[in-house]
Amino acid sequence: xxxxxxxxxxxxxxxxALALSYRPLGDYMARVYSxxxxxxxxxxxxxxxxxxxxxxxxxxxxxxxVLAFSAVSVLLLYLMQRVQGxxxxxxxxxxxxxxxxxxxxxxxxxxxxxxxxxxEQAMGHVxxxxxxAVQNFLSAAVGMAVAVALVRGFARSRTGELGNFWxxxxxxxVRVLLPIAFLGAIVLVACGxxxxxxxxxxxxxxxxxxxxxxxGAVASQEAIKELGTNGGGYFNANSAHPFENPNPxxxxxxxxxxxLIPFALTRTFGRMVGSLKQGYAILGAMAVIWLGFSALMMxxxxxxxxxxxxxxxxxxxxxxxxxxxxGSSLFAVATTLTSTGAVNSFHSSYTGFGGGITLxxxxxxxIAPGGVGSGLYGMLIMAVIAxxxxxLMVGRTPEYLGKKIGTRQxxxxxxxxxxTPALVLGFTAVAMALPTPADSMTNSGAHGFSxxxxxxxxAANNNGSAFAGLNADTQWFNTTLGIAMLLGRFLPMVFVxxxxxxxxxxxxxxxxxxxxxxxxxxxxxxxxxxxxxxxGLTYFPALALGPLAEGLAS
Numbered sequence: 001x002x003x004x005x006x007x008x009x010x011x012x013x014x015x016x017a018l019a020l021s022y023r024p025l026g027d028y029m030a031r032v033y034s035x036x037x038x039x040x041x042x043x044x045x046x047x048x049x050x051x052x053x054x055x056x057x058x059x060x061x062x063x064x065x066v067l068a069f070s071a072v073s074v075l076l077l078y079l080m081q082r083v084q085g086x087x088x089x090x091x092x093x094x095x096x097x098x099x100x101x102x103x104x105x106x107x108x109x110x111x112x113x114x115x116x117x118x119x120e121q122a123m124g125h126v127x128x129x130x131x132x133a134v135q136n137f138l139s140a141a142v143g144m145a146v147a148v149a150l151v152r153g154f155a156r157s158r159t160g161e162l163g164n165f166w167x168x169x170x171x172x173x174v175r176v177l178l179p180i181a182f183l184g185a186i187v188l189v190a191c192g193x194x195x196x197x198x199x200x201x202x203x204x205x206x207x208x209x210x211x212x213x214x215x216g217a218v219a220s221q222e223a224i225k226e227l228g229t230n231g232g233g234y235f236n237a238n239s240a241h242p243f244e245n246p247n248p249x250x251x252x253x254x255x256x257x258x259x260l261i262p263f264a265l266t267r268t269f270g271r272m273v274g275s276l277k278q279g280y281a282i283l284g285a286m287a288v289i290w291l292g293f294s295a296l297m298m299x300x301x302x303x304x305x306x307x308x309x310x311x312x313x314x315x316x317x318x319x320x321x322x323x324x325x326x327g328s329s330l331f332a333v334a335t336t337l338t339s340t341g342a343v344n345s346f347h348s349s350y351t352g353f354g355g356g357i358t359l360x361x362x363x364x365x366x367i368a369p370g371g372v373g374s375g376l377y378g379m380l381i382m383a384v385i386a387x388x389x390x391x392l393m394v395g396r397t398p399e400y401l402g403k404k405i406g407t408r409q410x411x412x413x414x415x416x417x418x419x420t421p422a423l424v425l426g427f428t429a430v431a432m433a434l435p436t437p438a439d440s441m442t443n444s445g446a447h448g449f450s451x452x453x454x455x456x457x458x459a460a461n462n463n464g465s466a467f468a469g470l471n472a473d474t475q476w477f478n479t480t481l482g483i484a485m486l487l488g489r490f491l492p493m494v495f496v497x498x499x500x501x502x503x504x505x506x507x508x509x510x511x512x513x514x515x516x517x518x519x520x521x522x523x524x525x526x527x528x529x530x531x532x533x534x535x536g537l538t539y540f541p542a543l544a545l546g547p548l549a550e551g552l553a554s
Contacts, residue, residue, distance in 0.1 A: 007298050007326025010252055014330070017256050018263055025260065026267020026279075032175045033148045033168060034272065042170050053167035058160045059501035062149055065165035066142060066493060070109050073135060074486075078105040080131045081123075090124035091200055091214055103478035108132050110489035111139035111371060113225070113232030113341055113464040114481060116473040120214055120235045125197050132232060133221045137181070140228030141172035143339075143373030146493050147265065148272075150377045153500030154401045155273045157508050160501045176261070177228060184223035184257055191253065192246030193219040218243050226257035229371040231341030231464040239331070239344040240320050251327045251344060258334045258342070262286075262369035265376045273401055277519035282379055284524040289368035289531070290337055293361055297329040300354045318349025318468075329354075336361035339371030341464025348442075348451070348467040355467070356547030359454055362461045363539045364531055365420065371462065377496050379527075383518070384413045384499075386530040390516050390523075400518055402508040409502055416495040421538045423460035423484050428453050428542065430480075437476050442469035446553070450546035455481060460488035 038046070038053055046053050057065065080087070081096035081104060096104065100117060107114040113136075117123070123132070145168035152162050189195050198215025218234045222244050225232060235241040245251055263283065270279020301315045302325055319328040328345040335342050336358040347358045361368075367378040384400055388410050391398030398405040431437040431452050441448040447469070454467040459481040466472065472481065517523060 003324055003326060004298075004302060006324065007302075007329070010248075010326055010330060011294060014252060014255060014259075018259055021260060022264055022267055022283075025264040027271060029176060029261075029264065029268040030271035032171050033163075033268070035171075038167075039174070042167075042174055045170050045174075046166065049166065051164075051166035053164050053170070055164055056161035057164055059149075059162055059497040062162050062165045063494060063497050065169075066146065066497075067490060069138075069165075069169070070142065070490065073109045073138060074105045077108060077131050077135060078102060080127050081105065084124055084127050087124065087126045089126045089197065093122055093124050096122065099475045099478040100473065103482040104132075106482040106485045107464065108135040108230070108232060109139055110462050110485040111143055111228070111230060111339055111374070112459060112462040112485045112489070113230045114459055114466070114472075114485065115232055115236075115464070116478055116481075118236040119233060120216075125216060128221065128234060129217050133217070133224060136221065136224040136228050136230040136232070137173050137177050138169070140177060140224075140230065140372045141169050143371055144172040144176070144261075144265075145169050145373070146496055147373035147376040148268075150380055150496050150500040151269050151272045153503040154380075154403060156504040157402075157506060160505050162497065162500050162504060177224065180257075180260070181220070181224040181227050184227055184253075185220040187253055188219040188222055188250055191250035192242075193222055193250065194243045195219040213243075222254070223257065225342060226254045226340065227261065227372075229258060229262065229338045229340040229375075231335065231339075233342060239342045240346075242322075245344055247322060248324075248327055251323050251331065254342070254344075255331055255334045258338055258340050259290075259369060261372045262338055262375040265373070266369075269376060269380075275401070275519060278401060281519050281521075281524045281527075282376075282383065284521065285527045285531075286367070286369045286375075286379065288524070288528050289364070290333070293333045293337060293357060293368070294330055297333050297354060297357050298326060300351055300357065301325045301329050303351070315349075315351050315354065318346035320344060332358055333361060335465055336463060337364070337366060337368045337370070339366045339374055339462045339464070341458060343465050343468075346468040347454070347465065348447075348469040352446075352547050352549075352551030352553070355450060355454075356543060356551060358465070359450070359457055359543065359547060360535070360539070362457045362463050363421075363424070363543075364535050365417070366461050366463060367531070374462065378492075381413050381416045381496070381499070382531050382534075383527055384409060385417065385534070386523070386527045387516065387518065388413075389530060390526060394516075396514060396516070399509050399515060402511070403503045403506050404509055409499060412495045412499040412502065416492050416499075417534065419491045419495075420460050420488055423488050424453070424456045425539075425542060427456040427460070427480055427484055431456070431476075434476075437474075440471040440474055440477065442471070446546050446549040450550065453542055453546050456484055459484040462489050 081101040085095040149162040239245040266283040270276040451470040
């Protein structure tokens with residue numbers, strides 16, 4: 001079997017698995033977030049945190065809940081790292097330096113999981129399992145809660161209430177993430193991923209000495225790392241490490257976990273707004289971009305140029321032979337089109353155009369299908385923009401799901417789409433202008449610029465993957481990337497929740513013969529075009545200086 005055919009078969013199997021899970025999981029999540037029933041464990045949690053799950057919240061109160069919970073999470077995770085040396089199960093590792101502890105705390109709470117440290121050489125079992133793995137659940141649940149609040153904004157009328165943040169947070173964690181992650185961990189253990197609390201030990205005799213590794217609760221963290229589109233690995237090699245991702249079957253399963261909830265949330269959206277066709281339109285736009293990027297990445301990396309490429313069967317530099325080009329390409333596209341950031345190969349070693357595809361996937365806003373929760377609300381923001389553009393083209397007041405898109409709605413949507421590019425391009429420009437940050441680049445020229453651009457693109461979009469050529473463990477990068485992660489995560493949520501409230505307060509507008517049908521393929525195509533044009537106009541100059549220049553020169 002040729003590697004190309006193997007890639008097509010993997011993609012086909014992945015599509016089939018996602019299609020089979022789409023309807024039951026999407027409907028289940030709609031019931032979870034619409035139910036008024038509270039399970040006993042959930043009631044215990046509400047008592048501990050002093051929350052009333054039945055109290056409806058307007059957007060300022062919902063936002064305060066998001067920010068307060070996240071701020072406390074950052075503080076607790078920061079403190080755990082700072083006192084690691086005194087904790088049991090630390091494996092003898094010392095406490096984390098202040099700048100790196102801040103960067104890591106901001107990263108995991110913001111669902112970014114950027115890592116400027118060697119996991120197996122810095123973090124003990126308590127911090128890994130009790131700190132980082134816990135945030136993998138909670139940060140994902142926060143994103144889902146904000147997405148559901150926006151969906152309620154479209155579904156409700158003549159009210160500013162968006163639900164209860166604490167109820168949404170707890171339900172998303174207890175009823176959705178925990179059960180699926182539990183089953184996912186069992187599958188990964190069956191595939192060969194490790195799950196233990198072993199200490200540091202030798203694994204064999206090598207030239208010049210022994211190789212030492214520490215064990216850990218890897219399979220359970222790997223499951224929620226992918227399911228919650230987090231990305232932070234137990235080991236520095238991330239999902240390229242055989243303890244995390246042992247074989248092609250586990251690799252395909254991890255890609256499935258990454259895409260599972262983001263795609264299924266479109267069904268949840270359609271169910272909650274009372275029109276499954278609207279969910280299918282959003283799903284179609286996401287699927288077109290994801291399939292297009294997957295095909296383009298595999299074509300780019302399989303292209304034979306020169307004897308080395310011909311012998312290897314493609315661009316194998318930086319890729320694991322047990323996954324091959326197809327498995328690596330599918331993984332790279334899945335992680336950069338979502339906010340996962342996990343890697344099973346090193347994106348810095350991809351071809352110039354291949355590296356550009358990973359960058360562009362993040363710069364789209366990670367909305368195809370995007371992060372858990374953040375992908376749906378990001379796509380819905382773009383849907384609002386597309387409706388507005390269509391309204392301008394035909395001279396009608398734009399409407400979406402029976403809600404008028406007026407001045408306030410488009411201002412909030414515009415602010416949302418401007419936040420991340422401002423962070424990415426602003427921080428990249430400053431880093432390139434100063435002498436010290438440039439010293440962290442392994443390469444010069446276009447590829448070196450791509451390393452810096454990739455780092456801030458990854459941070460501000462809450463992705464977490466790296467180009468693997470940049471030394472980011474410096475005070476400058478730890479601090480500025482941490483700031484970019486926090487602003488890139490929580491500033492957009494302000495505009496999302498404000499938009500949700502402005503929509504929920506409206507009276508529904510009756511559909512007429514002149515109403516734009518947003519549940520048709522034509523609109524899905526307009527939505528895809530809007531996304532590509534906005535991203536192209538925003539990032540093309542930066543991409544031209546980095547991956548495009550490198551690709552054309554190779």
